[in-house]
Amino acid sequence: MSESDDDTNAAGPSTPKKKRIVRGDLVVKEKHRQQKYRADWEKEPKFSKWLTNDPQDDFKARCKVCNTSMIAEKHVLSKHSEGQKHLKNLTSIRAAKPVTSFFPSSSTSQENNTIKLAKIAEVKMAAYFAEHNIAFNSADHLGKLLKECFPDSKILKETNITRKKTAKIIYKGVGPGHKAELAEKLKTPKFSIMTDESTDISTSKASCVVVRFFNDISGRIESKFWNLHEIFSDDDPSAVNEGATAENIYKKLKKSIMDYGIPLKNVVGFGSDGCNVMMGSANSVASRFKEDCPGIIIMKCICHSAHLCASAACQKLPNRCEQLARNIFSFIHNSSKRSAALKQFQEFLDLKPQKMLHPSQTRWLSLQQVVARVLSNWDALKLYFTDMALSERSLSGQSILELLWDPYIKLYYEFLTWVLPKFTIFNKYFQSAEVVVTELDAKVKEMYKDFLFxxxxxxxxxxxxLSKINPEDKTKHLNDELLYLGISVATKINTPEIKADSYRRKEFLSRCKDFLVESTLQIKKRWDFGNEALICISLLSPKNALSQRMRERTPSILPIASNFPRVIDLQDLQTLQVLDDQWRMLPLAEIDEDLKEEKRPDVFWAKLSKWSDISESQPFKEISRFALDCLVLPHANADCERVFSKVNLTKTRIRNKLATQSIDALLLTCDAVKESKSKNCTDFAPSDDMLRRIVAKDDVPNIEELANIEVILPS
Structure with missing residues (x-):
């Protein structure tokens, strides 16, 4: 470059650079000035996602997406942003979540934790309403009241405790969620079905279904409520015309099982009361079960049977005995004045003030309680009705007083006080939720022989x-004077007051004998003394299973297995051999002493299935599973009766518009609550499935992830 040119450039041309280039004024090309990186470029939308500075060179920019450096000039950056490689990399980055997203910030985690705690609080409150039979209308006030009382609670601020929300939690969340969990438990093990029907306060006829199975979690055989459905529903008009037929009942029962994918092959037993619709030989629910489930064991409710035996036997006694109890109750119970007057006479005789009871034809244990109550207050009642006869001159009171002064009526009550507990004790024993089916055959035969003696x-x-004894064979009867009618009767039958009327004394002995004969006839009519299945199932009690003496009678498992074809395939000889070997070895095994002392059959077999010998093997696992599958047979229908008792407590006069489906969900919710550690709503923990059912996706974002959050309880 010449000195003159340098001077010219220093002074600066007056014309633009481009024109000078065209005219040829610039002989030598000017040197390009480098551009430093500008942080303001990162704010522009097209650069903000990927542009950053190059820490090693102030005159260069860097692409975070492509991991490359370039000259820090805007036209270069623009050209790079439009390149195919850059656009492809940018799209991939946008689709992928950053690593930090998998580690939520403390604020986000705490917020989600609060939300889930709020949802759990709503479920607990709904469970409280269900467990204690509280109307949902009160939820509207309760939610607002709690927020007013605890304004600083972050959890309460997130709750929405209202009538509609409470109903949604129970009807769409906890109830169906618990039933789905129960259905999963029934898809593998053998189980029995129990059913009954009843009419509630609003005249809606409903059918109840209870299932009985071995629960691997609790290690016990349990009866669980399964379903409550209307027999005459709006969606089936034909059922109204046909009535509560066996076809309608069975169809709805079967549908409730099949809808949840539970195979009928798992059903081994069916239990109900003895009415023709349920237990008839030709056209009943039981006959349909026999068609669909060959080999199923049908069990009539032994508690119903015992009650019917007692009711039939009582018909042999004078009607005045029952009428006395009814008249006393009717005379007193509607009058507070008369009740207070009776209380004074009870206190005068140092008796505990007690109300008179009403004889019921449907309640199993009421008759014995009524008789005992009247007899314990006999003297007080005599004084009371003597006073009533003098003061009120009532004809009904006078007739009651005459019966109270009749020594034979009192003697009948003494006899009933001795004989009725035989039925009630038997009845109470088999109302138990424990596994007592192993004792059923022996207990019935024991009671039968007790009456015969x-x-x-x-x-x-x-x-x-026993099956060949004829209770009506008078040649085998004892003389009337040798009849056993209880200690109380024996001490009073020969008193001068009773002996004074020999005709009535003879009639009394004859009627008491008729009572005993009728009791045995009813037992024989309702019980099959040759029921091989129940005889065999008694061998599965812990005492018999471990007994060497019982092995002399039943050395092989085959006679037992042949009575339970739905529990084990009799064609599977290999499995039968395994069971037989374990059955024969069981009395010889050196099992733990605490296991030998276990008397509960289901607990015994559950523990035995997990018992290990020295080689750490489980030598009795298969025979234990077989025994538990057999022991799920229903011995009574008391569980269904308990369900209807809950229905009556739930559907009251105030809540008489509750639909059957709503009650079904409430009962399922109560059962779910009972499975908590304390068996109440205080520590009830809803499952993740229940939370998913309760919370809709538009209520809380990312609810699928919310259900999986580990709750951190506040300290």
Missing amino acids: CFMDRGHVNQTD
């Missing part, structure tokens, strides 16, 4: 097969 020759009873 009261009026028949003891030697004849002991030497004759």
Whole structure:
């Protein structure tokens, strides 16, 4: 470059640079000035996602997406942003979540934790309403009240405790969620079905279904409520015309099982009361089960049967005995004045003030309680009705007083006080939720023989097969004077007051004998003394299973297995052999002493299935599973009766518009609550499935992730 040129450039041309280039004024090309990186470029939308500075060179920019450096000039950056490689990399980055997203910030985690705690609080409150039969309308006030009382609670601020929300939690969340969990438990093990029907306060006829199975979690055989449905529903008009037929009941029962994918092959037993619709031989629910489930074991409710035996036997006694109890109750219970007057006479005789009870034809244990209550207050009642006869001159009171002064009526009550507990004790024993089916055959035979010994020759009873004894065979009857009618009757039957009327004394002995005969006839009518299944199932009690003496009678498992074809395939000889070997070895095994002392059959077999010998093997796992599958047979229908008792407590006069489906969800919710550690709503923990059912996706974002959050309880 010349000195003159340098001077010219220093002074600066007056014309633009481009024109000078065209005219050829610039002989030598000017040097390009470098541009430093400007941080303001990162604020522009097209650069903000990827542009950053190059820490090693102030005159260069860097692309975070492509991991490359370039000259820090805007036209270069623009050209790079439009390149195919850059656009492809940018799209991939946008689709992928950053690593930090998998580690939520403390504020986000705490917020999600608060939301889930709020949802759990809503579920707990709904469970409280269900467990304690509280109307949902009160939820509207309760939610607002809690927020007013605890304004600083972050959890309460997130709750929405209202009538509609409470109903949604129970009807769409906890109830269906618990049923789905129960359905999963029934898809593998064997189980039995129990059913009954009843009419509630609003005249809605409903059918209840209870299932009985071995629960691997609790290690017990349990009865669980399954379903409550209307027999005459709006969606099935034909059922109204047909009535509560066996076809309608069975169709809805079967549908409730099949809808949840539970195979009918798992059903091994069916239990209900003895009415023709349920247990008839030709056209009943039981007959349909036999068609669909060959080999199923049908069990009539033994508690119903015992109650019917007692009711039929009581018909042999004078009607005045029952009428006395009814008239006393009717005379007193509607009048507070008369009740207070009776209380004064009870206190005068140092008796505990007690109300008179009403004889019920449907309640199993009411008759014995009524008789005992009248007899314990006999003297107080005599004084009371004597006073009533003098003061009120009531004809009904006078007729009651005459019966109270009749020594034979009181003697009948003494007899009933002794004989009725035989039925009620038996009834209470089999109302138990424990596994007592192993004792059923022995207990029935024991009660049958107990009655026979009261009026028949003891030697004849002991030497004759029970199924062949004829209770009406008078040649085997004891003389009336030798009848056993209880200690109280024995001490009073020969008093001068009773002996004074020999005709009535003879009638009394005859009627008491008729009571005993009718009791045995009813037992024989309702019980099959040759039921092989129940005889065999008694061998599965812990005492018999471990007994060497019982092995002499039943050395092989085959007679037991042949009565339970739905529990084990009789064609599977290999499995049968495994069971037989374990059955024969069981009395010889050196099992733990605490296991030998276990008397509960289901607990015994559950523990035995997990018991290990020295080699750490489980030698009795298969036989234990077989025994538990057999022991799920229903011995009574008391569980269904308990369900209807809950229905009556839930659907009251105030809540008489509750639909059957709503009650079904409430009962399921109560069962779910009972499975908590304390068996109440205080520590009830809803499952993730329940939370998913309760919370809609538009209520809380990312609810699928919310259900999986580990709750951090506040300290």
